[in-house]
Amino acid sequence: MNIGEAAEATGVTAKMIRHYEQIGLIKAAGRTGAGYRVYGPNDLSTLSFIRRSRDLGFSIAQIRDLLALWQDRARASSEVKRIASDHIAEMRAKMRLLEDMVGTLEHLSANCHGDARPDCPILQQLATGNAETSCC
Amino acid sequence: MNIGEAAEATGVTAKMIRHYEQIGLIKAAGRTGAGYRVYGPNDLSTLSFIRRSRDLGFSIAQIRDLLALWQDRARASSEVKRIASDHIAEMRAKMRLLEDMVGTLEHLSANCHGDARPDCPILQQLATGNAETSCC
DNA sequence: GTGCACCTTCCCATCATGTCAAGGTCAAGC
DNA sequence: GCTTGACCTTGACATGATGGGAAGGTGCAC
Incomplete structure (x- = not known):
């Protein structure tokens, strides 16, 4: 899945997906031979998570923490x-x-x-x- | 009156006074021979006006309009x-x-x-x- | 004549997002 | 094979209001 499709599927613009990658909010996406970013179902879940968090007004810093907790099965x-x-x-x-x-x-x-x-x-x-x- | 005193008197930081001058919200202040900005009572009134407007949440663009109206005696x-x-x-x-x-x-x-x-x-x-x- | 507080300009940072530009890639149609 | 158009890449710059800091000049008191 290319970045445009991922953007459409999650409601996060391609621009912001790249930005989130650059600031380390999401891990770097895989690339095709030509350098295109590739996204799978897990990545889409993460992006949707981020979008819903933004919709609730959480800051990037807060989302960073929420993502970490989400991915930590032993979280409290x-x-x-x-x-x-x-x-x-x-x-x-x-x-x-x-x-x-x-x-x-x-x-x-x-x-x-x-x-x-x-x-x-x-x-x-x-x-x-x-x-x-x-x-x- | 120097910029620091003007800042203290109006509650607008020196930093912001310079900024407001640069974006043309206020007219350029007079200068001493050494290049220090000089402020008089009228300037203080304007700065206080701006600060009260900011306290009420007006944007710089809105304040620009309000200032113009304030200085226009024939305003509606x-x-x-x-x-x-x-x-x-x-x-x-x-x-x-x-x-x-x-x-x-x-x-x-x-x-x-x-x-x-x-x-x-x-x-x-x-x-x-x-x-x-x-x-x- | 020194020290300190103040002033100057200029640059960079914030926060989340958008816009634009210059160039590479892919797939479809001719 | 070649063109076209949609998509991708990176990079730079803008927003809005404000803060921070560096590097250097000025003014005044001791």
Whole structure:
């Protein structure tokens, strides 16, 4: 199986497959006489594993660890769970940041009439750090 | 005022001030005879504006537009409001993505006993795309 | 006149991914 | 056999915002 087929089968682009090989996330693929990379069922499983992990937002470093655990039959599931929990915590932290920013900005936006007039509490806040809101 | 003092006063690192100058987000600062950048009150206001905008998650491109509007006395507040609304929508979209990922991962994590045993629904899901959850 | 803190420019790194370019390979059709 | 087009190869460069560091000039206090 060539890289293009592997890419189509797993949803990982050929570009990224080469990249993952280069950074050592996956082992170097076999080659044909002409230098084409060749992939078998095991490789496809690994690539699909990586793609699902990326879909869940895991970083390459985390995926590296998850792959190692996956291939270790004596692994403890607590290790996996810890990585997942850490990742959940990171994502929650990002969500909180976004929530705060959205909250502030919505508040400002709600007080902006948004018409042709130039005065604007959003710019006011950005300029002075202190919005003259009429609401509270 | 030198760049270090300007950095301390506004919370924008000297590194980033130089960078913002280089990409044309702010106009080139004046220089002393020795080539040191010099900043005045107006420059500090601009830098603070940028920092507050970054704190609200605006991109450099958006800040460029906001700065232009800020410095345009004839601006329409509707323009500002539109930029803010777009940004809120982007942040909400990111939050939704995170929520989905967190939801899926928490579900898997809840079904992972997380002890010394090797079987693990998280890895199961990543490997097969189909978790053998016992819950539903 | 020395030492130290600060400034300058320039280059490289992050993280995951995309784009582009220049060239080699394979299979099909003529 | 030769051409064509799809595919492959490597390599370089870009993104966005920021950090780090090196090598060298400047300013001020002692």
